[in-house]
Amino acid sequence: MAQLRPGPPEAPFPCPLPGAREGRDPARAIKRGPSRVPAELVAATQRDRLYDGLVHTVAEKGYANARVTDICQAAGVTRPVFYALFDGKEDAFLATYRHGTHVLLRMMDAAYDAARDWQQGARASLGVLLELLARVPAFATMALVEIDAVGPRAREERARLLRHFHHFFAQAPTPPPPAEADELISAVVGGIYSTLCGYVADGRTAELPGQLPHLSFFLLAPFLGPAAASAALLSDSGATAKAP
Template structure:
């Protein structure tokens, strides 16, 4: 039961890092030009987004210099500082732009699904597929954000809070504490983080069955959620022999 961005029929603008900063299609010719200044600035900004992602992914946020980013983008330092206050400001702008793209495709997969379960699977699926397709952005946004300062980390926390939106219509939502939803979101993020930090970005789509099961089980129960794990988990883990005894010793969230 896997899903990809293509399966979900989702189209989206390029994620920062999907192109090189010096992409010839965005070259700005020197000399007299009738291209409006705002168009030039927007093109330079896009090129700097891509250049920052690649530079930070390769060198790390701490070692990446404004000069490195400008060189990778083919943009002058004065042009950089006309758009951003500095490296941290550029990182935040790039992160916000990229997260906006990710949010759009996730919401698209979720809201067009026929039911909540399919929507959750689709949302997680496109998240994993899009990150795997642009490894440099995954490294920059998931791992290097830790080094980008407190403002960047606050942006991440705000993003994780936004993910509660995908659980608002879950079955039995009123029986599941908000803290548990936060734990589900945090657990999914931590799993993605470990894969990206470990250099396994290409393997992210393979995490879909496990992460979908993890997201569904508090709302649907183990047996129904385990459909996501066909051929991937021992049945005894889903239905251990002591399950009735264990259930009798704690309150049940789902009847």
């Protein structure tokens, strides 16, 4: 099963997450003058550049201090274009967040679906999440830390995202009593999410992939039991182990 592997910081990585590129990336420059580029393509390119510009601006300045002018400058896009695409800063933030989390979930789903069983799939999807956040720390800051400054609509978006993560537990073993499956899953998802937020807020986003063994154990143990969870992780890493 293919998994994303950490690479050197300078290594190219074709990541579609917002913030993976600079908004003013010359490869997406739209030439002036008469053009046969369809208007829909121009708008899509400008929107993508604004996604990137917003991520970098919010990560650098914080949501409260990020101005529409700053976002436009980071994206190389004019204010009239910004307001043709978004109602304002909050609307642009939410659109960027939805787009970025959709990308994350799509890549996590692919890793999960390629696995041979639930425990491998859950661990693989978690590994993809950690790796992508580490590779695009500006998006991690924007989506996990600065979202708290946006308001009720952003909190609703985050709640929907966390609820979607329950999908990765659909094939998990039934937890032992007295645990209720849905409540247990919410606790596990919330615990992992809180850990990620802490690392990102502390400026330790690059360390997230190294937390995969610990977070995987936290994910598996409530459903498999501690001994079986340890054995599963050792087996996945290529070692052999016997549960006592």
